[in-house]
Amino acid sequence: MIHSLFLINNVGDLFLEKHWKSVISRSVCDYFFEAREKAGEPDNVPPVIRTPHHYLINIYRDKIFFVSVIQTEVPPLFVIEFLHRVAETFQDYFGECSETTIKENMVIVYELLEEMLDNGFPLATESNILKELIRPPNILRTMVNTITGSSNVGETLPTGQLSTIPWRRAGVKYTNNEAYFDVVEEIDAILDKSGTTVFAEIQGVIDACVKLSGMPDLTLSFMNPRLLDDVSFHPCVRYKRWESERVISFIPPDGNFQLMSYHISAQNLVAIPVYVKQNISFFESGSSGRLDITVSPKQTMGKVVECVVVTIHMPKVVLSASLNATQGTYKYDPLTKILVWDIGKLNPQNTQKQPNLKGSLSLQSGAPKPEENPSLNIDLKIQQLAISGLKVNRLDMYGEKYKPFKGVKYVTKAGKFQVRT
């Protein structure tokens, strides 16, 4: 299946190669560079590139291209999903997935890749198994290792791979047993010029951090499971239980993992937490433009909207902006043509004085005025609220005697939230 993997950074340096079958010359990447050149933006590189003898399937993540070489038919999603899994593993091990961390931990990276694929077919992709095989680096261990000469590779061989629950390692022990769940919801929306909703939906995930000893069997139930329209689960979740009882029953992996993701059924009206009034116009004469944006809270369920950021990709002809913000700060980068207005908190009480950004834009003289108005991307965060109203009812644990500490946190964020102008 997957023949080789090349990691290439943003500027086109190939800094790691790994082959699972016979070696393929790195010159095969020339086809990739060609496509990269043609695409302009890294986002636009086609995920599948055809070359005379191979197929290159690549993903772009954290400013690194993961380019895999394929020789025969294989479902492209299989490879793409796997490459993302590799990137996630790196992130899990090194805190971030970047060229520097990969270069620093070259040997661990190589060992990981060796374990994850056998002959190009995925072997161990569960982070719990991998962590048993190869311990993630940390400062203390590095020091101990240099002094004692012990190694990062697990002395014991992984038992997880043999069990029917490969995602959990055996013999987990904690002094403080705790289980935290974060319900994170994102609002995807497109609003049109007049502020009416063209499209809005809520997507959510439940991230879990479970540190429980032994083999706990957890059951999580919701107050209102009917809200959930479409769900996808971590493999540990028993699907039949969900189907029949609408509870989530699982033996959790150890540590951090994403328990489930869901989509709120389309019938439910989506509350849009902010209202944006905007007016951006360009003038034919005098090569200038005007910008006036007001953001105010709306349908926030009594919670404070935080971290509000408005991002605008300006047309190329906009040279600079001289604006005045009543709250927060703004920044215009004339190179990337991105205007960022960081508002911060929206005060629900003070309805008279809403954050406002107003001023003029100066355009390149002589150029025709841009035809299109840039659209606004909005970022926000509301703590302690799941905007869909989803509520966790209770969490029960079976199979272990101790009493765990449990916690649930709710956050609402803006997903792909766009206002057209």
Next chain:
Amino acid sequence: MSASSAFSDEKGGSSSEPEYGHDPASGGIFSSDYKRHDDLKEMLDSNKDSLKLEAMKRIVAMIARGKNASDLFPAVVKNVACKNIEVKKLVYVYLVRYAEEQQDLALLSISTFQRGLKDPNQLIRASALRVLSSIRVTIIVPIMMLAIKEAASDMSPYVRKTAAHAIPKLHSLDPDQKDQLIEVIEKLLADKTTLVAGSVVMAFEEVCPDRIDLIHKNYRKLCNLLIDVEEWGQVVIINMLTRYARTQFLNPNINESLLEEGSEKAFYASDDEEDEDKKAEAAALAKRKPYVMDPDHRLLLRNTKPLLQSRNAAVVMAVAQLYFHLAPKAEVGVIAKALVRLMRSHSEVQYVVLQNVATMTIKRRGMFEPYLKSFYIRSTDPTQIKILKLEVLTNLANETNISTILREFQTYIKSMDKDFVAASIQAIGRCATNIGEVRDTCLNGLVQLLSNRDELVVAESVVVIKKLLQMQPEQHSDIIKHMAKLIDNIQVPMARASILWLIGEYCEHVPKIAPDVLRKMAKTFTNEEDIVKLQIINLAAKLYLTNSKQTKLLTQYVLNLAKYDQNYDIRDRARFIRQLIVPTDKSGALSKYAKKLFLALKPAPVLESPFKDRDHFQLGSLSHLLNAKASGYQELPDWPESAPDPSVRNVEIPEWSKCTSRKDRKEKKVEKPFYSDSEGESGPTESADSESDSGSGSESASGSEESRSARSGSESEDSGEESESEEEEEDEEDQKKKKKRLEKTKARKAVEESAESEQSSGAEDRKRSRKMVKNQKSVSESDSESESSESEEESEEESEEESESDTDIRKKKAPVSKPPPKPSKKESKKENKEMSLLDLDDFEPAPASAPVTPVNFLSSSLVSDLEGLSLTDTILAPTTIAPSGSIKMYELLHRITGEGLAVEYCFSRQPFSPDPNMVAVQIQFTNNTNAETKNLHIEEPRLQSGMRIREFSEIEVLAANESVTVVMGIDFCDSTQAANFQLCTHTRKFYVSIQPPVGELMTPAFLTENDFKKEQGKLMGMNEISEKLTLGDKCVNEHVIVERVTATANLSRVPCGSDKECRFAGKTVSSGSLVLVTVAMKDSAGAQLTVNCEKMVIGTMLVKDILQALSQ
């Protein structure tokens, strides 16, 4: 030896050279590099592990960066037996990378791995095999082969998995080993562990994907294991099973697809006759073969469906393509939601998913229509995603949603991304051609775009307008004029060419302008692009033919210019046209027809999606994405005309499969009435047929089958829920009527069959309780959630199929009960009959009575009568009835695994006299061999703590073809944990286990109404479990409910004042905790089930079981 090592040295040396060549400053670094390698060698030779490790780390870092480290091979390979695990692993990494280049030296390491293969630790065995098989050295092929064969029968599934992984490695190294490897694959395919399944199917796909026959025997197992296989294995298995199903089952959409084809063909009126022939043929075909889904086909669909919820996009896609290629049209819809979900994922995933969605939307537009808005485009999407979304939106456009889509398109046209704008204009053009109503609106919009400042936009608009105008040029001469003016400004060649073609084609509509345009173009001819030049020649020719007076000279001029053009295409064209249009004495017959040639009416272009017909590639595959066959792609076969023998999938010896397959067919026939709506026509023939011959029997249902499919089509279109549910009910009623009628005509058969189905449902029960997998779709929650009618219908069908597939399970067991000697056989038969009667009596006691023997009838009606007397006589009734009415036999030891000894057991529900805390289990041994079996007894019970067994006394001799029944007692400690023990004969030992359904863990308790209320009052709160349910259509009255509940659990009925409520009480056998069950009936089919029990686990499980029993 020395020669070979010299060779390898030399090779190493030479291959290390390019590395230095890579380095720009090779001269300076060469020496230092060389030195560094020297010190690496030193470190590797030292006896300190830390130094070795350091050296290996540096070497691996070199490999990772693509630097050559092959000259270190001898130094590294020495450390293959190093004690330090990390060093060892890194040596493996090195070895696998360079062994191919240094084959002779690599051989030195082989013995270490061979030793590893014998290690007692399974993980060491596995890793040894893994490295050994990764070393690509041809000399060791025999060793690898041996190791793989050995590992394939290893005790540890993990080692077997590694063996499966090794198979493709060896195959790519030496394809000659294929035959032997196939043997290993065959062996591993039979493996029952989930760990191995994915890997071996992977090996199968790489080595022998065409050996579909190897799958037959493992098909059902793979389907059942699927959900527990790791995600990557799931993808491979699903893709393989898709192909398999295409070869083994019939097209579930056979009727629809014929209809589709017919209507599509009607567009091309030209080849009418042929078409009609075909249609008639097709209709005949449809008549001949009504479609009944193979239960195995259903099994696959059912078992893959939950995987749509996987977090892994590849798995979801695999299931989606499976449904797209295999599912009946009405069921494909389920995948849409999951695919839309994937669109939230990474952009690469989006890209692939959108490609597939685009293909699907062409075939099945309705599926994605509800999700239209999910394909709306954001300005931040990458261009390639935008264009794909646009494609999907265009495919989804129809009369109803076109206005919203066009409004969206309007915003897209203003985008900054010009490629995307061009694609949007194309999309508008396609919408306009496909949907006649909006053509004028679109055209007007596009004409407005002609005044856009961006030239690309204008050019694209021109091209699209040209195509649109071709459809009705008469009405739009002003647009043509407008475009003629544009020729002065537009520079994009394609647009210029399009305008010229338009003017030439419709020069009659613009007689004054056309010659002038030609004049201008003649002036600039030499500077034009080739494509424009060709169109200028074209224009000139057309004008010459229509208006030679004004344009003769101009045409001559243009043709002369073209004659000396650099491009030979243009020269050719000029020469050809001159011959054709300019009359000379030599000009042939063709020139007479010049006008006809040039000014013929051209059909308007059909703007087609580039994704049309892509679905002949298996969706989700690389080939589909590229729209070209990738190497190693396995064609998705067409559905077979007639289904291959389904019995090949039976895991039985042939002698029995024959007989069972016949029975299978019989069973299907009984189900057919369910499908048929038009009772009057098909009914009588049906039953007559089924009486006579099985082959013709299937013919008769065809008409009704068709009408059903037609109806279901109309259903899916309008989503009025109620009307459909009504129809649903009608269906059911039909079914009932049918059954009634059938009963009359061939009651005896029906009796037998329903007996079988009863038994099979028992088998299913057992399966469920053992595997903790709920097979049947339980209607546990009376959901207010509006479930679409389609899914209802589906579940209906599912349960239908369920019983079919159950018979398969039964098939395995059926023979067991057959061979025993007469007395017991009679007994069991009697039992069966009784059961079947109960079953029939469910809703219609009277008509069944006629052909049945009076004794049986009496007993059955007695049952219901007794139960009816609940107020006075409740206590006795259920206890006496339960054992006779609903004993389910479970299999303990299959005849085949038991080498002729078959063992079945049932819960007799009699108190176990030696120990009241034990559940009595009645065990029946049947000796199917020709020899005596001696000394049957139990050994080595392995029990959960607290559980006890009282063994039956040893059976000294069991003669050939005899059977014997004994009773043993088991104290299950009120849990459904299985009791495991060994069953021993004089020659063999078999591991067996008995797992009780929760209902068997209790004995009836006798309470009065008041006692019941009192006890119930004590068991409130946590101890009370209450569920709403919808009663199954057969649970029409109290009797049935009582019967169902008592069949499920060993309870006795408690008198009750209200006739809307049934109460039951029992005690758990070992601890004597009370179990109270209340079923309160509400209006229509609703009911409330309440279970009060101190033991919550028992309570929950009981609720589940009763719910299941009642909602069927």
